[in-house]
Amino acid sequence: MTLGLTLTDLCVNGSGGRVLVQAADLKVPPGTLLGITGASGAGKTTLLHAIAGIVPSEGSIRWGETNFSKLSDHARTAFRARNMGMVFQDFLLFDDLSAHDNARLAAMFAPRAERAEITVRAKQHLSELGLTDPERHVASYSGGERQRVALARALAADPAVVLADEPTAALDRRAADRVIHDLVAACRERGRTLIAISHDTHLLDAMDRVVHVTDGHLAAQVPA
Numbered sequence: 001m002t003l004g005l006t007l008t009d010l011c012v013n014g015s016g017g018r019v020l021v022q023a024a025d026l027k028v029p030p031g032t033l034l035g036i037t038g039a040s041g042a043g044k045t046t047l048l049h050a051i052a053g054i055v056p057s058e059g060s061i062r063w064g065e066t067n068f069s070k071l072s073d074h075a076r077t078a079f080r081a082r083n084m085g086m087v088f089q090d091f092l093l094f095d096d097l098s099a100h101d102n103a104r105l106a107a108m109f110a111p112r113a114e115r116a117e118i119t120v121r122a123k124q125h126l127s128e129l130g131l132t133d134p135e136r137h138v139a140s141y142s143g144g145e146r147q148r149v150a151l152a153r154a155l156a157a158d159p160a161v162v163l164a165d166e167p168t169a170a171l172d173r174r175a176a177d178r179v180i181h182d183l184v185a186a187c188r189e190r191g192r193t194l195i196a197i198s199h200d201t202h203l204l205d206a207m208d209r210v211v212h213v214t215d216g217h218l219a220a221q222v223p224a
């Protein structure tokens with residue numbers, strides 16, 4: 001399954017009525033790899049959080065045939081759990097858990113029938129991403145390894161969409177290039193839609209399209 005995104009007249013307001021993000025029109029066909037870039041504080045993370053339904057917004061967000069903005073909070077959370085894998089800036093890994101337990105976290109929230117499959121897939125992704133000691137606690141993992149655990153976790157539920165916020169930010173060039181390769185391959189192989197915020201030109205070069213956020217506004221779409 002693959003899902004495209006259509007944003008229409010999206011607006012995110014912050015405290016004090018400040019407009020944080022405005023996007024009149026953005027279409028991301030299913031299977032597209034989209035980069036989002038722009039200056040620090042421009043509103044990229046806020047935009048990604050709105051796209052994921054984590055922060056409230058006005059306007060319309062459609063994922064495939066689903067009018068995401070019209071769903072109840074509960075239905076939106078369920079839709080996100082079923083369809084979106086998220087790789088956030090600070091990884092949000094649990095240090096006291098092993099790489100495998102972190103990667104199969106989605107199994108805790110999945111219907112009983114899908115749990116075993118997620119657990120198996122988590123292990124498989126860790127192995128494919130070169131993490132050969134999945135039972136070790138992630139507290140002792142390097143930055144690049146932690147980023148790959150976060151990626152394995154995002155992929156374990158076999159999501160139609162992957163959302164990533166600066167997935168290479170904390171990594172040296174070699175580790176970053178490996179994460180870019182793995183992320184792009186995981187999406188291309190399964191026709192997943194990828195939306196990734198980055199300043200990294202290597203990552204942006206690997207995308208199909210790149211959009212710029214300037215002072216909360218989405219600017220014209222240009223080829224990567």
Ligand SMILES: Nc1ncnc2c1ncn2[C@@H]1O[C@H](COP(=O)(O)OP(=O)(O)OP(=O)(O)O)[C@@H](O)[C@H]1O
Nearest residue numbers: 014015018020038039040041042043044045046047
């Ligand atoms: N709930 C909120 N209320 C008010 N302002 C907010 C809120 N959330 C974020 N902001 C502000 O909105 C602006 C955009 O933040 P955001 O994190 O989206 O930027 P960014 O482009 O991702 O930046 P960076 O590249 O530094 O991560 C910042 O000035 C931030 O302080």
